[in-house]
Amino acid sequence: MNIRFYNAKIVQQKEDHTFALTEGELWVKGDTICYIGDGTDVSGVCSENEPIIWNREIDVAGNVLMPGFKDAHTHTAMTFLRSYADDLPLQEWLNEQVFPKEAQLTAEDVYDLSVLGIMEYLTSGITSNFDMYNFPRSVAKASADCGFRTVFTSGLNDFVSSVEEMEEDYHVINELSPLTSFVPGIHAEYTTSKERMEGVAKLASRLKAPVWLHNSETKREVLECKERYGMTPTQITESLGMYAYGGGGYHCVWFEDADYEIFRKHHMTAVTNPASNLKLASGICPVKRFLEEGINLAIGTDGPASNNCLDMFREMFLTTALAKVREHDASCISADEVLYMATAGGARAMQLSSCDRLAVGKKADLIMIDLKQPNMQPENNFIKNIVYSGSKQNVKLTMVAGKILYEDGKFEIGFDPEEIYEKANRIIRRMK
Amino acid sequence: MNIRFYNAKIVQQKEDHTFALTEGELWVKGDTICYIGDGTDVSGVCSENEPIIWNREIDVAGNVLMPGFKDAHTHTAMTFLRSYADDLPLQEWLNEQVFPKEAQLTAEDVYDLSVLGIMEYLTSGITSNFDMYNFPRSVAKASADCGFRTVFTSGLNDFVSSVEEMEEDYHVINELSPLTSFVPGIHAEYTTSKERMEGVAKLASRLKAPVWLHNSETKREVLECKERYGMTPTQITESLGMYAYGGGGYHCVWFEDADYEIFRKHHMTAVTNPASNLKLASGICPVKRFLEEGINLAIGTDGPASNNCLDMFREMFLTTALAKVREHDASCISADEVLYMATAGGARAMQLSSCDRLAVGKKADLIMIDLKQPNMQPENNFIKNIVYSGSKQNVKLTMVAGKILYEDGKFEIGFDPEEIYEKANRIIRRMK
The missing domain is CATH 2.30.40.10 (Urease, subunit C, domain 1)
Known part of the structure; x- marks a missing residue:
């Protein structure tokens, strides 16, 4: 055409x-x-x-x-949990609501729920996403079928996936379509053993690939990590050799001085998820400090279970507005800086310079x-x-x-919207 | 019909x-x-x-x-300053950017700019607004002509309007249309002399009407008021007898214990303006405390110069999401509570029980x-x-x-949108 x-x-x-x-x-x-x-x-x-x-x-x-906007952190198929379990703190929300429901999902569910999310991205001018979820190949196939661009990263943890599976997914998804790619990742330090993290670090070095994870989203996450390792999530993952080829963190709310230095040294990206961080009461990302440190920034919606919508306009406004109130400085983070994060900054994080x-x-x-x-x-x-x-x-x-x-x-994605809505509603009815 | x-x-x-x-x-x-x-x-x-x-x-x-949503605090005609002078602190923004431009507005400008704002309200499901601006009768006429519902409050201060003018406006606007009404108000304590405030209090008592004002929007405003009077804005205005028939405050970010008590005693409303408070780095309204005190809450967009859009969906999300992060409690302020504020809470503030x-x-x-x-x-x-x-x-x-x-x-408001856009653009070109 x-x-x-x-x-x-x-x-x-x-x-x-x-x-x-x-x-x-x-x-x-x-x-x-x-x-x-x-x-x-x-x-x-x-x-x-x-x-x-x-x-x-x-x-x-x-x-x-x-x-188009690059949504640099999301869990698309969580559309099924939109407005399901709001108004809970992160750990309770994850353990008591999210994980039990997710255990009931099939590969086909994830495909259909991803299509629903892709539709919403398109309404918000989002042309590619950085996705992490179960059934990676279903997610990637949904994007390829719709004509949507997706970079997928693994959500490996102690309960889901394995380093071997991740390597297979890496090859399958990178070869599936010009629209789909895969980079190594883990869900987070607090859900992944040191041995598994080491395995991922080795794999990433062998593949010459970056590594991504939820990083320092809550204060408690950082405190518990320091109790375990005497180091922050950024420090322990770096010490395991995860960032030989860069990568980055999602959320990055509770950073310490040494963490910034690690991100700068390895040319990593901090992805801010402002709506989700507010809604789960996690905190406000120090966007201004990241900018001052010369660290690349990108913006993500996070998944529809914690946001609850996939809307880059809301996230862009929040990125600058929250920085202003956090720093007590109405002049910080200009509209241009935000637009750069939402487009080129995200593309850099996702290796989408094309x-x-x-x-x-x-x-x-x-x-x-x-x-x-x-x-x-x-x-x-x-x-x-x-x-x-x-x-x-x-x-x-x-x-x-x-x-x-x-x-x-x-x-114009080859699906009837009404049919996708009905499929999503059938999934939530089945789980009730 | x-x-x-x-x-x-x-x-x-x-x-x-x-x-x-x-x-x-x-x-x-x-x-x-x-x-x-x-x-x-x-x-x-x-x-x-x-x-x-x-x-x-x-x-x-x-x-x-x-x-329909009730936008409980706005300055509609400030559409002309949308995206004009962003990224500045409140006082600098007001004194160096807003006031000099506003001085150039004519009554006809305010009419046209109000129509533009009304169009935006309608796209966001807002069916009435609580407006404060110069040329009150132009604002009210724009609403009456469009078929939009407006409660107007005076922005009287030491430079604009007078108690006598306010009384005239009260009668003219209350009688103009079933869609328009007027309640006494002042811009804020920090722009209005004690004598003028006393005059307004007397007028309101005579009219058996509530009084409204920008109240405790910034920390500096409260500090300076306490230096002047040894009292907060809420306390000085109450001490002058302003709230004999109730009323309320816009913003209400920096409240002290005694201020809540005054609001409770006089059955007043706190209007939160979350997007504007972030963007001007003013702070986060203690919405949870107001709820606990049993004080009525409403939500406003504030004017398009400080927000910059008129969108109750964004304000509703912010009202609950900011309360969650402020209180470190993801369970605080439910969706129902927010929807109540955005509809019935606003209506109560605006005396729109109908x-x-x-x-x-x-x-x-x-x-x-x-x-x-x-x-x-x-x-x-x-x-x-x-x-x-x-x-x-x-x-x-x-x-x-x-x-x-x-x-x-x-x-379907009797105006051609393209013509309204062109008029707004002509106004900003004229001022350059």
Whole structure:
């Protein structure tokens, strides 16, 4: 498919991680952006002898084209637990509500529940996610079938998966589709024995791959880890050799000075999950400190059981707003910095440099933002309008790898939405 | 207009301030709800001799009908400053950015900018607002012309308005339309002399009316007030006799023990503005303490210059999520409690008992929530889905006083949206 967008305001990332808008056209050939400009100087893109045959020409009508959001930490298939067990502290919520229900899931359930989550990502302009859940191959297949981009990391712990299984998943999912990839991971230090963590560290070194995990989400997690090892989760996992090829942590709320140093040294990423950290009363991530330390930041929704929605607009607002109140400084964390985290920062965490921003040669993972809505008016500053006021209602179109998956409220992912809703409801009825 | 809604899930408020859903029909006759039930026992509503002639019969298709949200604190016309001067502390933001720009506004500007804000309220299911701004009559006229419900309170201070003007506005706006009303108010203690505050207290007593103000929004405000008077803003205003007929405060972030006692004694309301308090780094409102003290709570967006959007879904999530993180207690402030604040709690603050909930005899201020969206699935709990996951994209219809003002993304307020956007943009261009 070749698609020409014209009359667009195109969000382009500058060297200094801020963004500028240029007016013009963006052309997509297959899965790749082949042109951005005013539509006149197109030499090298097409010639009179070899014109592009357009499958669609889309009048953007002065609206915004921007890179799709990267949801850098989530558990998509937990859609089935949305609004099921709210208003509980993390450990109780996990042990008494989440784990017993999860034990009843089948591979097919996880496939269907992942499709439901993918639909919600698309409504929020999210074009790829960094997923961790049981039945990794079901998750990856759901993404490949929908045309959605997923980086999967293992949720291995003492009860789920094994280092051998992880290695198999690594190969299967990396080879499944150009849209799916896999990096090693563990659920968390507090659910994984030292021996298993060592096994993962060895595997990651052999595969030359990064390692990911839930890291320092709660104060209690860090305290208990220090009781066990005399070290924080960051320190013990580093001491086991997990970060020879980088990686990162999800949440990263309760960090100590030495932890930042480890993240900086290994070029790791801290993924903040602000809505989930509030809802489970875990705390507020020190985003400003991470920025000052020069550590890459990304933003994740976390799973729909703890959030409860998959909405990058809410997370973007929270990322800057919580930093402001945490630091008693209304000037900290600008809209540009947040937008960078939600796009290129996430892409860096997920090794998705092929679709981190809108530029010629990059994969066409992009969204159209409707400015003709009252929350986007007047036009004092488009980037601030999107980061501080944006909402799912502004997402007119979501494209992944050159394919339009969502447009004007309709999904084009090969599934009937009503059928997916019914399947999800059948799963929760079965578990009652 | 007579409108019949059928196949609906109707959110009804119970005695204990929780909510239940009943399946059935809701009928609107003129501006009033005349029937809620399964459509069979309609005696007393209509008879064979006197059937209702329906102007429209709307198949709700299993979706939710619920009371419209009450935005209990806002400055609507500040739409012109959206994304204009973000990332500044409150005092600097007010004195260096907001006040100089506001000085350039005309009555006509405020009218047009209010219409823009009203459009945004409608997209978020907000059916009435508690507004404070310059040119009160322009604001009220915009609401009356659009068919939107507005309670206005004065923003009197040492530079704007006078007690005499306030009394005139009180009569003009209370008589302008059944949709508009006026209660006395001042901008805040820190902008208003003791003499002026005394004048307002006397006026309110004479009118037997409540008094409203920005109260204890920042720590500095409270400290400076205590330096001036040896009392907090709540204490000095009470000592001047302002609350003989109740009233309340906006923000209420930095409260002392004696302040709660004053609010309780005078049956006052605390309006929380969570997004604005984060963004201006003001702090987090002690919502749990207010609840424990038995003080009525309501939720407001604050103005679009400090938020920057007018979205009750974001505010509802923040109200519970921030309470959880503030109190280190993931179980505090349930979804039902938040929904009560956003509807009936706001109505109580605004003296709008005529439209506080869905019941026969109440004004038909209601909204339809689309459940056939991925963020509302599966159906573990409808109220939690709405409070934790809801978004503007779920608002299918907004009705005020029996009139549909917004439906499927289209406005029916007598204005062309494009023209309103253009007017707002002309205002900001003129000020540059």
